[in-house]
Amino acid sequence: MPKKVDHDERRRLIADALMRVAADQGLEAVSLRHVAAAAGVSAGLVQHYFHTKDEMMSFALAAVSERSEARVRAAVTALGSSPAPRLLLRTVIAALLPLGDAAREEGRVALAFLAYTAVRPSASAELRPSTAQFVDFIATLLPTGDHRAAAGLLALMEGLGVYLLGGQYLPDQALDALDAHLDLLFSQN
């Protein structure tokens, strides 16, 4: 019997290689040739699964999202049942910030993707619904339920992530800024 090729597995192998290349050397190093070399496959095989760089980038971002969602789920599960809204929010945000090695690697890929999509508005369209959903989720946890405050908190998280990746903020400083902000939001009624 001929060996069956697991296409999902291959796509994932290539996406992993893409993530490593982007995280180590930056977005401009992401080419068919580089990614194929990092995955240990031929450039032709990469092209078989991803016809354009846009497709490769989108798939890598989806892989990053999956991993960070898994990290968030694990952190939330560890809280036990019915955690207080503030603790839940703080746990979700801290799990998404690039504080550990894995989260930093994912953060670098996400940042590269944001820079990539900033000049290609069509490629960023898929990000919009998930951002809006996240704002809705945050609003449900705030004492005021205010969507403007929820949008602000999400932007604060994104900015902390950017500054952590760039080294402008150290981890303690970022978490202090987050806690100070949560103090403000949760002193409201």
Next chain:
Amino acid sequence: MPKKVDHDERRRLIADALMRVAADQGLEAVSLRHVAAAAGVSAGLVQHYFHTKDEMMSFALAAVSERSEARVRAAVTALGSSPAPRLLLRTVIAALLPLGDAAREEGRVALAFLAYTAVRPSASAELRPSTAQFVDFIATLLPTGDHRAAAGLLALMEGLGVYLLGGQYLPDQALDALDAHLDLLFSQN
């Protein structure tokens, strides 16, 4: 008399071309050859002024910073003498957000630079002092003078900028989130 070459002018011409290339086509299009073509000069001349891509990127970021500082100064000057701290802060932040065409172009270059430096920590070292100074400045304007809150506000600004560039937030939504956050900060004593 031979014509005197204005080297600063030439460096600026090349940096402008670099910004256009980065803003229109993204960071990965920034190469000696592309930038030379956009500036209408030879690749050799570009290499005469910038020996490495790192040097070009740093110079372009400095050019972006100069322009956005000029925009901030103009907006602050228009406030007249002794504006209220909250108005001053709101004006500075709004002038830095990518809301207009010029600010959007600069924002795309800054985002490309952030993605570029996220994988090259040495290149981002120069960003750290200016971030710390900005946090100090914001703290002097807050009623509490709290540096943690100032670091949070700066991160919120950065995140709003990222989401405005990516189209996840619309201008009104970003300004609403900023105002809601300022409401919170200025209701403190």
